[in-house]
Amino acid sequence: MNLAALSRRAAAFPRPRWRGPAVATRGLMKRFGPIEAVRGIDLEVAPGETFGFLGPNGAGKSTTLQMLCTLTAPGGGTARVAGYDVVKERDDVRRHIGLVFQEPTLDGYLSAEQNLRFHAELYGLPRAVSAERIRHLLEWVGLWERRGSLVSTFSGGMKRRLEIARGLLHSPRVLFLDEPTVGLDPQTRGSIWAYVHALKQREEITVFMTTHYMEEAEYCDRIAIVDAGRIVALGSPAELKAKVGSDRVRLRTVDDGAAIAALKARFGIDAAVRDGAVTFGVAEGERFIPRLFAELGVSIHSVSVARPTLDDVFMAHTGTSIRDAESQRPERSHGGRFGRAR
Numbered sequence: 001m002n003l004a005a006l007s008r009r010a011a012a013f014p015r016p017r018w019r020g021p022a023v024a025t026r027g028l029m030k031r032f033g034p035i036e037a038v039r040g041i042d043l044e045v046a047p048g049e050t051f052g053f054l055g056p057n058g059a060g061k062s063t064t065l066q067m068l069c070t071l072t073a074p075g076g077g078t079a080r081v082a083g084y085d086v087v088k089e090r091d092d093v094r095r096h097i098g099l100v101f102q103e104p105t106l107d108g109y110l111s112a113e114q115n116l117r118f119h120a121e122l123y124g125l126p127r128a129v130s131a132e133r134i135r136h137l138l139e140w141v142g143l144w145e146r147r148g149s150l151v152s153t154f155s156g157g158m159k160r161r162l163e164i165a166r167g168l169l170h171s172p173r174v175l176f177l178d179e180p181t182v183g184l185d186p187q188t189r190g191s192i193w194a195y196v197h198a199l200k201q202r203e204e205i206t207v208f209m210t211t212h213y214m215e216e217a218e219y220c221d222r223i224a225i226v227d228a229g230r231i232v233a234l235g236s237p238a239e240l241k242a243k244v245g246s247d248r249v250r251l252r253t254v255d256d257g258a259a260i261a262a263l264k265a266r267f268g269i270d271a272a273v274r275d276g277a278v279t280f281g282v283a284e285g286e287r288f289i290p291r292l293f294a295e296l297g298v299s300i301h302s303v304s305v306a307r308p309t310l311d312d313v314f315m316a317h318t319g320t321s322i323r324d325a326e327s328q329r330p331e332r333s334h335g336g337r338f339g340r341a342r
């Protein structure tokens with residue numbers, strides 16, 4: 001049965017309101033030849049949550065998302081989305097999810113409104129309903145005035161907003177966003193987040209997104225930090241940072257090598273030079289600073305203390321920063337991921 005027929009059937013036989021987890025996986029796995037892209041993901045996302053999958057390039061974020069969206073078959077384990085099994089009830093999953101990809105999948109030769117109308121027809125939305133919803137969504141993403149313009153004339157930010165509107169057209173229960181702001185300038189990234197926030201105010205929807213931007217993960221209710229195909233930490237950003245425990249101290253000194261040796265010898269602290277400063281973690285950093293000046297025995301030019309960041313969380317679980325993890329892996333193009341052979 002095609003998507004349109006499924007939607008008509010659903011409209012004719014409304015289901016009782018479903019209350020289980022929006023996303024639930026057990027031992028989810030995927031392998032590409034010798035590469036173990038996803039190595040046993042266990043996850044439960046509650047309805048209404050904004051959930052982030054945070055990790056460096058190649059961590060397995062997109063592959064997990066593709067399995068949840070039924071775009072690639074799991075190699076092992078199970079996954080349910082909106083209550084439906086991604087393998088046995090693929091069409092049901094598809095009917096209840098919206099997708100926004102990294103790469104635009106809009107038709108540049110059609111106008112903004114035509115793109116949405118086409119999508120509405122694909123999902124079998126009745127005309128009266130879709131016309132109203134298209135207007136509503138285009139107004140909401142600030143594109144109603146430009147509804148007649150060809151999408152090929154739109155900026156990157158406008159296209160992403162239109163994609164979000166399209167992803168919401170059929171009122172999905174779960175909206176999947178794959179790196180929704182990659183390639184956008186900081187201002188446009190901020191505005192995309194403002195739309196996601198506003199969306200949570202007006203629709204009862206779960207948002208599941210992947211990102212490798214720390215600052216974006218901070219917007220999520222909960223995040224899973226993934227590395228090499230596994231979840232290494234799971235919780236709210238505040239919980240995860242609290243678990244790291246230590247503050248991050250950064251020193252600029254006359255002699256970094258001597259400072260690192262003295263930190264080890266006098267305080268038992270393992271420090272390293274990162275981004276041009278001697279960096280280490282210590283509980284209650286502000287209280288430690290006076291001792292440092294008194295006892296280090298190496299002249300200090302400047303010192304800063306910061307509360308743990310999500311990068312510190314990543315480092316605590318993997319021994320490396322996300323940035324370093326990305327630079328250690330072969331860079332892959334962000335383009336065409338959904339077009340790759342599976």
Ligand SMILES: Nc1ncnc2c1ncn2[C@@H]1O[C@H](COP(=O)(O)OP(=O)(O)OP(=O)(O)O)[C@@H](O)[C@H]1O
Binds near residue numbers: 059
């Ligand atoms: N179709 C494919 N064929 C072969 N290998 C693949 C395929 N898709 C993903 N991989 C590999 O699986 C691993 C995980 O890739 P994935 O795209 O899921 O990571 P990611 O965390 O989303 O990274 P990025 O931030 O770069 O998108 C990588 O080593 C990648 O090269």
